[in-house]
Amino acid sequence: MAKRRAPFDRSKRPLSAAKLDELALAYVARFATSRAKLTRYLSRKVRESEWIDERDAMAACAAIADRMERLNYLDDRQYAAMRAGAMTRRGLGVRRVKAQLYADGIAEQDSGAAIETAEDAALSAAVGFARRRRFGPFAVRSSDDPKLRERQIAAFLRAGHSMTIARRILDVPPGDDAALAALDEDAGLD
Known part of the structure; x- marks a missing residue:
């Protein structure tokens, strides 16, 4: 051997x-x-x-x-804007964006504009999150199960969204096109 x-x-x-x-x-x-x-x-x-x-x-x-x-190989402001934009497009909320920028060591003065942008896109990010996870108006069928609603709200909160936004989206029943259109209009979506 x-x-x-x-x-x-x-x-x-x-x-x-x-x-x-x-x-x-x-x-x-x-x-x-x-x-x-x-x-x-x-x-x-x-x-x-x-x-x-x-x-x-x-x-x-x-x-x-x-x-x-x-040499401009590092730019914390640009990094914060890029990171916050990517997280918002993935459907994550403002709290998750803030936490990630803090973990990445971005100073408050460098992350301010990125966080403001994430706050402006909070509703559209939450709608995207609900669409991807098939919550609320994007569910296959309506459910009155309170445990399911609690789990969905918890998922919204873990993703960094506020309780108000989570409840607002989950209150729209599946198939209510008028309420979904109003929600999309508020979010600035097509």
């Missing part, structure tokens, strides 16, 4: 500021990201390796993030 080689220990791979800069460039080329996410990525790479540069590792991470921002 052949001898197995010991697995390569990646944590002991040497890492310098130049290699860290290459990793950062590859990361921003591949992913749309925020400054905080890039800094977290670089910090993790430093923790997983053996730092061999004479400069402080965390200072190098911050300097690389500054450089990427100066």
